[in-house]
Amino acid sequence: MITATYSPEDNKIRLYASERLDAETYARVKAAGFIWAPKQELFVAPKWSTRREDLAIELAGEIEPEEMTLAERAQAKAERLDTLASKKARAASAFQQAAQDISERFYMGQPILVGHHSERKARKDKERMDSAQRKAIESHDAAGYWLYKAEGVERHANYKNDPRTRARRIETLLSELRDIQRGLNQNYRALKLWEGASTDELCIHISGMHGFAPYGMWGDIQDGKITPQEARTRCIASAKAGIESPRAARWIAHTLNRLSYERELLGPVARYAGAITPAL
Numbered sequence: 001m002i003t004a005t006y007s008p009e010d011n012k013i014r015l016y017a018s019e020r021l022d023a024e025t026y027a028r029v030k031a032a033g034f035i036w037a038p039k040q041e042l043f044v045a046p047k048w049s050t051r052r053e054d055l056a057i058e059l060a061g062e063i064e065p066e067e068m069t070l071a072e073r074a075q076a077k078a079e080r081l082d083t084l085a086s087k088k089a090r091a092a093s094a095f096q097q098a099a100q101d102i103s104e105r106f107y108m109g110q111p112i113l114v115g116h117h118s119e120r121k122a123r124k125d126k127e128r129m130d131s132a133q134r135k136a137i138e139s140h141d142a143a144g145y146w147l148y149k150a151e152g153v154e155r156h157a158n159y160k161n162d163p164r165t166r167a168r169r170i171e172t173l174l175s176e177l178r179d180i181q182r183g184l185n186q187n188y189r190a191l192k193l194w195e196g197a198s199t200d201e202l203c204i205h206i207s208g209m210h211g212f213a214p215y216g217m218w219g220d221i222q223d224g225k226i227t228p229q230e231a232r233t234r235c236i237a238s239a240k241a242g243i244e245s246p247r248a249a250r251w252i253a254h255t256l257n258r259l260s261y262e263r264e265l266l267g268p269v270a271r272y273a274g275a276i277t278p279a280l
Helices: 022-033 050-060 071-110 117-158 163-195 200-209 215-222 229-244 248-267
Strands: 003-005 011-016 035-037 042-044 063-065
Touching: 003 050, 011 050, 022 050, 022 163, 050 063, 050 248, 071 117, 163 200, 163 229, 163 248, 200 215, 200 229
Parallel strands: 003 063
Antiparallel strands: 003 011, 011 042, 035 042
């Protein structure tokens, strides 16, 4: 059984499978951009898309809200990293103690007696002592690294929930909406232009205009591969398809929903009522 969830906090779709996926399903999931997260035991997509949503609905039947929040997920990851750091710290202490125990035979600077029957054992003890000290240093460094990673996870979660970061996300979403709108506007302009092209000469002229016809269409008309009226029919159909695209409508609806979510969490923004100065 596969369940799918979506989190508006990070705009990600997650797939939870009760058992190992078969080869065909796994290939489809990977091709759609889902990545296996072994610690969480789930597949996660970097961000929402219509293709990933369609696949998730096909596999799971529906997409449910993600129950775990970004803060809870960050806390769980930080706890895992803290546990790993503690393990490395204990290992560093154990190796250091082992090195100290072995070093007792060299107490008071006892040298290795070359040619003496104790030389072989003394050199072996020194190798073990050096190895334990090296492993103690490596484990200590690893403990510091995992502690740093745990702090980074918490900082990232706090950063994602910072009001200024949220405001920048809203700006990005508005920019994405404008990009979609520009595409729709261009399709409307192209449709109006091509519908008004009543002569072959106008069709040939428009086919050479950037953004109003596919690349190479003007050359195909000149070479006789298609007629001007065939080019007109194709471009009108293409413009209508762009205007009526279900995919574009889904992107708009999804972006508007995300905007609503982010603005709700951002809360009201007070209007500045003070005097505007050059510094401001």
